[in-house]
Amino acid sequence: MRKVVLVTGASGGLGLVLCERLLSLDSQVHLCMACRNVRKGEAARNGLLASHADADIALLQLDVSSVRSVLKAAQEFKMRYNRLDYLYLNAGIMPNPKLNFKALFKGIFSRNVVRMFATADGLLTQEDRLTSDGLQEVFATNIFGHFLLTRELEPVLCQPGLTSQLIWTSSNNARRSAFSLDDIQHKKGSEPYSSSKYASDLLSVALNRHYNNKGLYSSVICPGVVMTNLTYGILPSSVWTLLMPIMWLIRILTNTFTLAPYNGAEALCWLFQQKPESLDPVAKYHSLTSGMGKNYIEARKLDVDEDMAEALYEKLLQLEKKMCKKVRNEEEDISDPGQYLNHNDTFKRALHL
Ligand SMILES: NC(=O)C1=CN([C@@H]2O[C@H](COP(=O)(O)OP(=O)(O)OC[C@H]3O[C@@H](n4cnc5c(N)ncnc54)[C@H](OP(=O)(O)O)[C@@H]3O)[C@@H](O)[C@H]2O)C=CC1
Numbered sequence: 001m002r003k004v005v006l007v008t009g010a011s012g013g014l015g016l017v018l019c020e021r022l023l024s025l026d027s028q029v030h031l032c033m034a035c036r037n038v039r040k041g042e043a044a045r046n047g048l049l050a051s052h053a054d055a056d057i058a059l060l061q062l063d064v065s066s067v068r069s070v071l072k073a074a075q076e077f078k079m080r081y082n083r084l085d086y087l088y089l090n091a092g093i094m095p096n097p098k099l100n101f102k103a104l105f106k107g108i109f110s111r112n113v114v115r116m117f118a119t120a121d122g123l124l125t126q127e128d129r130l131t132s133d134g135l136q137e138v139f140a141t142n143i144f145g146h147f148l149l150t151r152e153l154e155p156v157l158c159q160p161g162l163t164s165q166l167i168w169t170s171s172n173n174a175r176r177s178a179f180s181l182d183d184i185q186h187k188k189g190s191e192p193y194s195s196s197k198y199a200s201d202l203l204s205v206a207l208n209r210h211y212n213n214k215g216l217y218s219s220v221i222c223p224g225v226v227m228t229n230l231t232y233g234i235l236p237s238s239v240w241t242l243l244m245p246i247m248w249l250i251r252i253l254t255n256t257f258t259l260a261p262y263n264g265a266e267a268l269c270w271l272f273q274q275k276p277e278s279l280d281p282v283a284k285y286h287s288l289t290s291g292m293g294k295n296y297i298e299a300r301k302l303d304v305d306e307d308m309a310e311a312l313y314e315k316l317l318q319l320e321k322k323m324c325k326k327v328r329n330e331e332e333d334i335s336d337p338g339q340y341l342n343h344n345d346t347f348k349r350a351l352h353l
Protein backbone atom coordinates (compact mmCIF):
# COMPACT_ATOMS: atom_id res chain seq x y z
CA MET A 1 0.00 0.00 0.00
CA ARG A 2 1.34 3.47 -0.89
CA LYS A 3 2.25 5.46 2.23
CA VAL A 4 0.75 8.88 2.98
CA VAL A 5 3.17 11.37 4.57
CA LEU A 6 2.48 14.87 5.86
CA VAL A 7 5.40 17.21 6.66
CA THR A 8 4.95 20.58 8.42
CA GLY A 9 7.46 23.34 7.68
CA ALA A 10 8.15 21.67 4.32
CA SER A 11 8.99 24.89 2.45
CA GLY A 12 12.64 25.03 3.53
CA GLY A 13 15.41 23.87 5.83
CA LEU A 14 15.15 20.38 7.31
CA GLY A 15 11.54 19.92 6.20
CA LEU A 16 12.32 20.39 2.51
CA VAL A 17 15.41 18.17 2.60
CA LEU A 18 13.36 15.54 4.41
CA CYS A 19 10.78 15.62 1.57
CA GLU A 20 13.56 15.16 -0.98
CA ARG A 21 15.08 12.25 0.93
CA LEU A 22 11.69 10.58 1.44
CA LEU A 23 11.01 10.68 -2.30
CA SER A 24 14.40 9.06 -2.92
CA LEU A 25 13.67 6.38 -0.30
CA ASP A 26 10.18 5.61 -1.60
CA SER A 27 9.12 6.98 -5.00
CA GLN A 28 5.56 5.67 -4.45
CA VAL A 29 4.86 7.83 -1.42
CA HIS A 30 1.91 10.28 -1.39
CA LEU A 31 3.69 13.36 -0.05
CA CYS A 32 1.74 16.29 1.35
CA MET A 33 3.84 19.40 2.05
CA ALA A 34 2.24 21.66 4.66
CA CYS A 35 3.51 25.22 4.25
CA ARG A 36 2.32 28.56 5.65
CA ASN A 37 3.49 30.50 2.62
CA VAL A 38 1.84 29.12 -0.54
CA ARG A 39 4.33 30.78 -2.93
CA LYS A 40 7.31 29.32 -1.07
CA GLY A 41 5.51 25.99 -0.94
CA GLU A 42 4.91 25.99 -4.69
CA ALA A 43 8.54 26.85 -5.39
CA ALA A 44 9.64 24.01 -3.09
CA ARG A 45 7.23 21.56 -4.74
CA ASN A 46 8.41 22.54 -8.23
CA GLY A 47 12.01 22.05 -7.12
CA LEU A 48 11.19 18.51 -5.95
CA LEU A 49 9.27 17.71 -9.15
CA ALA A 50 12.32 18.73 -11.18
CA SER A 51 14.22 15.73 -9.80
CA HIS A 52 11.21 13.44 -9.09
CA ALA A 53 8.96 14.08 -12.10
CA ASP A 54 6.49 11.24 -11.41
CA ALA A 55 6.16 11.88 -7.70
CA ASP A 56 2.78 12.53 -6.09
CA ILE A 57 3.35 15.79 -4.21
CA ALA A 58 0.49 17.89 -2.83
CA LEU A 59 0.51 21.23 -1.01
CA LEU A 60 -1.50 22.10 2.09
CA GLN A 61 -1.69 25.67 3.34
CA LEU A 62 -1.01 25.59 7.08
CA ASP A 63 0.10 28.15 9.61
CA VAL A 64 0.65 26.01 12.70
CA SER A 65 0.62 29.06 14.97
CA SER A 66 -3.03 29.80 14.06
CA VAL A 67 -5.83 27.70 15.55
CA ARG A 68 -8.17 28.53 12.67
CA SER A 69 -5.56 27.57 10.06
CA VAL A 70 -4.86 24.24 11.80
CA LEU A 71 -8.56 23.34 11.97
CA LYS A 72 -9.06 24.28 8.31
CA ALA A 73 -5.97 22.42 7.08
CA ALA A 74 -6.88 19.28 9.05
CA GLN A 75 -10.38 19.38 7.56
CA GLU A 76 -8.97 19.73 4.08
CA PHE A 77 -6.47 16.90 4.62
CA LYS A 78 -9.26 14.57 5.79
CA MET A 79 -11.27 15.38 2.67
CA ARG A 80 -8.31 14.56 0.42
CA TYR A 81 -6.92 11.42 2.14
CA ASN A 82 -8.49 8.62 4.11
CA ARG A 83 -5.37 7.69 6.03
CA LEU A 84 -2.06 9.13 7.22
CA ASP A 85 0.96 6.92 7.87
CA TYR A 86 3.60 9.50 8.90
CA LEU A 87 3.03 12.93 10.39
CA TYR A 88 6.27 14.93 10.65
CA LEU A 89 5.80 17.72 13.20
CA ASN A 90 8.75 19.74 12.01
CA ALA A 91 7.83 23.44 11.62
CA GLY A 92 9.53 25.52 14.28
CA ILE A 93 10.69 29.02 15.15
CA MET A 94 13.29 30.66 17.35
CA PRO A 95 12.39 34.37 17.02
CA ASN A 96 14.78 37.25 17.77
CA PRO A 97 17.59 35.07 19.15
CA LYS A 98 20.25 36.79 21.29
CA LEU A 99 23.62 35.11 21.76
CA ASN A 100 25.31 35.64 25.11
CA PHE A 101 28.89 36.33 23.97
CA LYS A 102 30.25 36.48 27.52
CA ALA A 103 28.92 33.00 28.30
CA LEU A 104 30.21 31.75 24.92
CA PHE A 105 33.71 33.07 25.60
CA LYS A 106 33.76 31.68 29.16
CA GLY A 107 32.37 28.33 27.92
CA ILE A 108 35.09 27.92 25.29
CA PHE A 109 37.72 27.83 28.04
CA SER A 110 35.76 25.56 30.36
CA ARG A 111 35.50 21.79 30.73
CA ASN A 112 31.93 22.01 29.41
CA VAL A 113 32.93 23.27 25.98
CA VAL A 114 31.71 20.20 24.05
CA ARG A 115 28.38 20.19 25.87
CA MET A 116 27.98 23.93 25.34
CA PHE A 117 28.46 23.58 21.57
CA ALA A 118 26.06 20.66 21.46
CA THR A 119 23.22 22.16 23.49
CA ALA A 120 23.77 25.96 23.56
CA ASP A 121 22.88 25.81 27.29
CA GLY A 122 23.12 29.31 28.75
CA LEU A 123 23.98 30.81 25.36
CA LEU A 124 20.64 31.80 23.83
CA THR A 125 17.58 33.81 24.75
CA GLN A 126 14.66 34.84 22.54
CA GLU A 127 11.99 37.54 22.46
CA ASP A 128 8.56 36.01 22.11
CA ARG A 129 5.28 37.72 21.15
CA LEU A 130 1.54 36.96 21.07
CA THR A 131 -0.31 35.38 18.13
CA SER A 132 -3.71 36.72 17.02
CA ASP A 133 -5.23 33.90 19.13
CA GLY A 134 -3.53 35.39 22.21
CA LEU A 135 -1.01 32.55 22.64
CA GLN A 136 2.76 32.87 22.98
CA GLU A 137 4.03 32.44 19.41
CA VAL A 138 6.88 29.97 20.11
CA PHE A 139 4.56 27.72 22.13
CA ALA A 140 1.76 28.06 19.55
CA THR A 141 4.09 27.14 16.66
CA ASN A 142 6.43 24.57 18.16
CA ILE A 143 3.89 22.78 20.37
CA PHE A 144 0.25 23.70 20.52
CA GLY A 145 -0.49 23.94 16.77
CA HIS A 146 1.11 20.53 16.26
CA PHE A 147 -0.80 19.04 19.18
CA LEU A 148 -4.06 20.35 17.76
CA LEU A 149 -3.17 19.09 14.29
CA THR A 150 -2.49 15.62 15.66
CA ARG A 151 -5.78 15.59 17.56
CA GLU A 152 -7.75 16.77 14.53
CA LEU A 153 -6.08 14.17 12.32
CA GLU A 154 -6.79 11.33 14.75
CA PRO A 155 -9.41 9.72 12.47
CA VAL A 156 -6.89 9.31 9.62
CA LEU A 157 -3.94 8.49 11.91
CA CYS A 158 -5.76 5.84 13.92
CA GLN A 159 -7.15 3.45 11.34
CA PRO A 160 -8.12 -0.06 12.52
CA GLY A 161 -5.45 -2.63 11.69
CA LEU A 162 -2.84 -0.02 10.66
CA THR A 163 0.03 1.67 12.50
CA SER A 164 1.14 5.27 12.04
CA GLN A 165 3.95 7.50 13.29
CA LEU A 166 4.24 11.01 14.70
CA ILE A 167 7.77 12.37 14.43
CA TRP A 168 8.67 15.56 16.32
CA THR A 169 11.72 17.61 15.39
CA SER A 170 12.95 18.37 18.89
CA SER A 171 16.39 19.68 19.79
CA ASN A 172 19.48 19.31 21.99
CA ASN A 173 18.42 22.70 23.31
CA ALA A 174 15.35 21.13 25.04
CA ARG A 175 15.98 21.78 28.74
CA ARG A 176 13.93 20.68 31.74
CA SER A 177 14.88 23.75 33.79
CA ALA A 178 13.52 26.06 31.06
CA PHE A 179 10.07 24.46 31.28
CA SER A 180 7.45 24.92 33.97
CA LEU A 181 4.07 23.24 34.28
CA ASP A 182 2.77 26.48 35.80
CA ASP A 183 3.80 28.43 32.71
CA ILE A 184 3.61 25.99 29.78
CA GLN A 185 3.59 28.87 27.27
CA HIS A 186 6.77 30.33 28.83
CA LYS A 187 5.19 33.77 29.27
CA LYS A 188 7.56 34.68 32.08
CA GLY A 189 10.95 33.48 30.88
CA SER A 190 13.41 34.34 28.14
CA GLU A 191 14.02 30.82 26.76
CA PRO A 192 10.72 29.96 25.04
CA TYR A 193 12.55 27.80 22.47
CA SER A 194 14.20 25.52 25.07
CA SER A 195 10.89 25.33 26.91
CA SER A 196 8.91 24.41 23.79
CA LYS A 197 11.39 21.73 22.75
CA TYR A 198 11.32 20.20 26.23
CA ALA A 199 7.51 20.29 26.01
CA SER A 200 7.67 18.32 22.74
CA ASP A 201 9.74 15.62 24.48
CA LEU A 202 7.19 15.41 27.29
CA LEU A 203 4.24 15.43 24.92
CA SER A 204 5.64 12.63 22.80
CA VAL A 205 5.88 10.41 25.89
CA ALA A 206 2.28 11.24 26.87
CA LEU A 207 1.00 10.66 23.33
CA ASN A 208 2.57 7.21 23.35
CA ARG A 209 0.72 6.43 26.54
CA HIS A 210 -2.63 7.54 25.15
CA TYR A 211 -2.37 6.43 21.54
CA ASN A 212 -0.18 3.30 21.25
CA ASN A 213 -3.29 1.16 21.79
CA LYS A 214 -4.84 2.86 18.75
CA GLY A 215 -1.79 2.08 16.56
CA LEU A 216 -0.26 5.56 16.75
CA TYR A 217 3.40 5.86 17.88
CA SER A 218 5.25 9.08 18.66
CA SER A 219 9.02 9.73 18.51
CA VAL A 220 11.31 12.72 18.94
CA ILE A 221 14.47 13.42 17.04
CA CYS A 222 17.31 15.91 17.33
CA PRO A 223 18.90 16.95 14.01
CA GLY A 224 22.05 18.36 15.66
CA VAL A 225 23.29 21.86 14.79
CA VAL A 226 22.19 22.46 11.20
CA MET A 227 22.81 25.55 9.07
CA THR A 228 19.29 26.67 8.12
CA ASN A 229 17.37 29.98 8.25
CA LEU A 230 16.77 29.28 11.93
CA THR A 231 20.50 29.15 12.78
CA TYR A 232 21.49 31.87 10.30
CA GLY A 233 19.11 34.16 12.22
CA ILE A 234 21.33 33.99 15.30
CA LEU A 235 24.25 36.03 13.92
CA PRO A 236 24.81 38.48 11.02
CA SER A 237 25.66 36.70 7.76
CA SER A 238 29.16 38.25 7.67
CA VAL A 239 29.92 36.73 11.09
CA TRP A 240 28.69 33.34 9.91
CA THR A 241 31.01 33.55 6.89
CA LEU A 242 33.95 34.05 9.27
CA LEU A 243 32.74 31.34 11.67
CA MET A 244 32.04 28.60 9.13
CA PRO A 245 35.63 27.19 9.03
CA ILE A 246 35.52 27.02 12.85
CA MET A 247 32.14 25.29 12.72
CA TRP A 248 33.65 22.62 10.46
CA LEU A 249 36.55 22.21 12.91
CA ILE A 250 34.12 21.85 15.81
CA ARG A 251 32.59 18.88 13.99
CA ILE A 252 35.80 16.98 14.86
CA LEU A 253 35.12 17.77 18.54
CA THR A 254 31.40 16.99 18.60
CA ASN A 255 29.37 14.68 16.36
CA THR A 256 26.28 16.90 16.93
CA PHE A 257 27.52 19.46 14.37
CA THR A 258 25.71 17.83 11.47
CA LEU A 259 25.72 21.22 9.69
CA ALA A 260 24.14 20.22 6.33
CA PRO A 261 20.33 19.81 6.37
CA TYR A 262 20.85 16.48 4.55
CA ASN A 263 22.80 15.16 7.56
CA GLY A 264 20.38 16.68 10.07
CA ALA A 265 17.49 14.83 8.42
CA GLU A 266 19.16 11.43 9.00
CA ALA A 267 17.09 10.51 12.09
CA LEU A 268 13.88 11.70 10.39
CA CYS A 269 14.58 9.35 7.47
CA TRP A 270 15.72 6.50 9.69
CA LEU A 271 12.40 6.58 11.57
CA PHE A 272 10.55 6.38 8.25
CA GLN A 273 12.16 2.97 7.76
CA GLN A 274 11.45 1.56 11.23
CA LYS A 275 8.60 -0.56 12.55
CA PRO A 276 6.93 1.84 15.03
CA GLU A 277 6.35 -0.94 17.60
CA SER A 278 10.12 -1.49 17.78
CA LEU A 279 10.88 2.11 18.81
CA ASP A 280 11.66 3.24 22.35
CA PRO A 281 8.84 5.59 23.50
CA VAL A 282 11.18 7.41 25.90
CA ALA A 283 14.20 7.88 23.61
CA LYS A 284 15.36 10.80 21.53
CA TYR A 285 16.86 9.76 18.18
CA HIS A 286 19.88 11.92 17.33
CA SER A 287 21.25 12.58 13.86
CA LEU A 288 25.04 12.58 14.24
CA THR A 289 27.89 13.18 11.80
CA SER A 290 31.46 12.06 12.44
CA GLY A 291 34.51 14.25 11.73
CA MET A 292 34.92 12.21 8.51
CA GLY A 293 31.38 13.12 7.44
CA LYS A 294 29.69 9.77 8.17
CA ASN A 295 26.04 10.01 9.26
CA TYR A 296 24.60 7.77 11.94
CA ILE A 297 21.83 7.57 14.55
CA GLU A 298 22.04 7.30 18.30
CA ALA A 299 19.11 6.76 20.68
CA ARG A 300 19.48 8.54 24.03
CA LYS A 301 17.08 8.33 26.99
CA LEU A 302 14.78 11.36 27.39
CA ASP A 303 15.07 13.40 30.58
CA VAL A 304 11.31 13.19 31.31
CA ASP A 305 9.03 11.73 33.94
CA GLU A 306 5.65 10.24 33.13
CA ASP A 307 3.68 12.33 35.66
CA MET A 308 4.96 15.59 34.25
CA ALA A 309 4.21 14.37 30.71
CA GLU A 310 0.68 13.47 31.75
CA ALA A 311 0.14 16.83 33.47
CA LEU A 312 1.23 18.70 30.31
CA TYR A 313 -1.06 16.53 28.19
CA GLU A 314 -4.03 17.39 30.44
CA LYS A 315 -3.23 21.11 30.24
CA LEU A 316 -3.03 20.94 26.45
CA LEU A 317 -6.40 19.17 26.30
CA GLN A 318 -7.95 21.98 28.35
CA LEU A 319 -6.38 24.64 26.16
CA GLU A 320 -7.54 22.81 23.04
CA LYS A 321 -11.13 22.85 24.32
CA LYS A 322 -10.92 26.57 25.15
CA MET A 323 -9.31 27.64 21.87
CA CYS A 324 -11.58 25.56 19.62
CA LYS A 325 -14.66 26.90 21.41
CA LYS A 326 -13.37 30.46 20.99
CA VAL A 327 -12.69 30.04 17.27
CA ARG A 328 -16.02 28.29 16.60
CA ASN A 329 -17.91 31.03 18.49
CA GLU A 330 -16.13 33.69 16.42
CA GLU A 331 -17.08 31.82 13.24
CA GLU A 332 -20.72 31.60 14.31
CA ASP A 333 -20.74 35.36 14.94
CA ILE A 334 -19.48 35.98 11.40
CA SER A 335 -21.83 33.49 9.71
CA ASP A 336 -24.90 34.83 11.57
CA PRO A 337 -25.17 38.46 10.46
CA GLY A 338 -28.77 38.45 11.75
CA GLN A 339 -27.49 38.81 15.25
CA TYR A 340 -25.87 42.12 14.37
CA LEU A 341 -29.28 43.31 13.08
CA ASN A 342 -30.74 42.19 16.39
CA HIS A 343 -28.02 44.09 18.24
CA ASN A 344 -28.91 47.07 16.10
CA ASP A 345 -32.64 46.71 16.96
CA THR A 346 -31.83 46.56 20.66
CA PHE A 347 -29.68 49.66 20.24
CA LYS A 348 -32.49 51.51 18.43
CA ARG A 349 -35.04 50.46 21.07
CA ALA A 350 -32.73 51.68 23.83
CA LEU A 351 -32.58 55.05 22.11
CA HIS A 352 -36.42 54.98 21.58
CA LEU A 353 -35.93 55.41 17.84
N1 LIG B 1 18.61 24.18 12.52
C1 LIG B 1 18.96 23.59 13.65
O1 LIG B 1 20.14 23.60 14.04
C2 LIG B 1 17.95 22.89 14.44
C3 LIG B 1 16.61 22.90 14.12
N2 LIG B 1 15.72 22.22 14.91
C4 LIG B 1 14.30 22.21 14.58
O2 LIG B 1 14.12 21.80 13.25
C5 LIG B 1 12.87 22.25 12.77
C6 LIG B 1 13.06 22.82 11.38
O3 LIG B 1 13.86 23.98 11.49
P1 LIG B 1 14.93 24.41 10.41
O4 LIG B 1 14.73 23.67 9.17
O5 LIG B 1 16.23 24.40 11.07
O6 LIG B 1 14.52 25.94 10.26
P2 LIG B 1 14.00 26.79 9.02
O7 LIG B 1 13.75 28.14 9.58
O8 LIG B 1 14.89 26.64 7.88
O9 LIG B 1 12.62 26.08 8.65
C7 LIG B 1 11.51 26.19 9.47
C8 LIG B 1 10.29 25.75 8.68
O10 LIG B 1 9.16 25.91 9.53
C9 LIG B 1 8.22 26.71 8.87
N3 LIG B 1 7.39 27.47 9.81
C10 LIG B 1 7.78 28.39 10.73
N4 LIG B 1 6.71 28.89 11.35
C11 LIG B 1 5.62 28.28 10.82
C12 LIG B 1 4.23 28.38 11.03
N5 LIG B 1 3.71 29.22 11.91
N6 LIG B 1 3.41 27.59 10.31
C13 LIG B 1 3.90 26.75 9.40
N7 LIG B 1 5.20 26.62 9.12
C14 LIG B 1 6.06 27.38 9.83
C15 LIG B 1 9.03 27.63 7.98
O11 LIG B 1 8.17 28.17 6.98
P3 LIG B 1 8.54 29.53 6.19
O12 LIG B 1 9.37 29.06 5.05
O13 LIG B 1 7.22 30.07 5.79
O14 LIG B 1 9.29 30.40 7.16
C16 LIG B 1 10.06 26.63 7.47
O15 LIG B 1 9.52 25.84 6.43
C17 LIG B 1 12.37 23.26 13.81
O16 LIG B 1 11.39 22.65 14.60
C18 LIG B 1 13.60 23.55 14.62
O17 LIG B 1 13.28 23.95 15.93
C19 LIG B 1 16.12 21.52 15.99
C20 LIG B 1 17.42 21.48 16.34
C21 LIG B 1 18.45 22.16 15.61
Ligand SMILES: CC(C)=CCC[C@@H](C)[C@H]1CC[C@H]2C3=C(CC[C@]12C)[C@@]1(C)CCC(=O)C[C@@H]1CC3
Pocket residue numbers: 099104116117118119120123124170171172173224225226231234235243246247250
Ligand atom coordinates in the same frame (compact mmCIF):
# COMPACT_ATOMS: atom_id res chain seq x y z
C1 LIG C 1 33.03 29.98 18.00
C2 LIG C 1 31.71 29.66 17.43
C3 LIG C 1 31.66 28.61 16.41
C4 LIG C 1 30.66 30.33 17.85
C5 LIG C 1 29.25 30.12 17.44
C6 LIG C 1 28.52 29.42 18.46
C7 LIG C 1 26.99 29.44 18.35
C8 LIG C 1 26.47 30.31 17.27
C9 LIG C 1 26.50 27.99 18.28
C10 LIG C 1 27.03 27.19 19.49
C11 LIG C 1 25.99 26.17 19.84
C12 LIG C 1 24.99 26.24 18.70
C13 LIG C 1 23.63 25.65 18.82
C14 LIG C 1 22.57 26.17 18.11
C15 LIG C 1 22.75 27.39 17.26
C16 LIG C 1 24.21 27.83 17.05
C17 LIG C 1 24.99 27.74 18.35
C18 LIG C 1 24.35 28.60 19.41
C19 LIG C 1 21.17 25.65 18.28
C20 LIG C 1 20.53 26.46 19.34
C21 LIG C 1 20.32 25.79 17.03
C22 LIG C 1 18.91 25.33 17.24
C23 LIG C 1 18.74 24.19 18.13
O1 LIG C 1 17.64 23.66 18.21
C24 LIG C 1 19.81 23.66 18.95
C25 LIG C 1 21.19 24.17 18.65
C26 LIG C 1 22.12 23.91 19.82
C27 LIG C 1 23.51 24.40 19.60
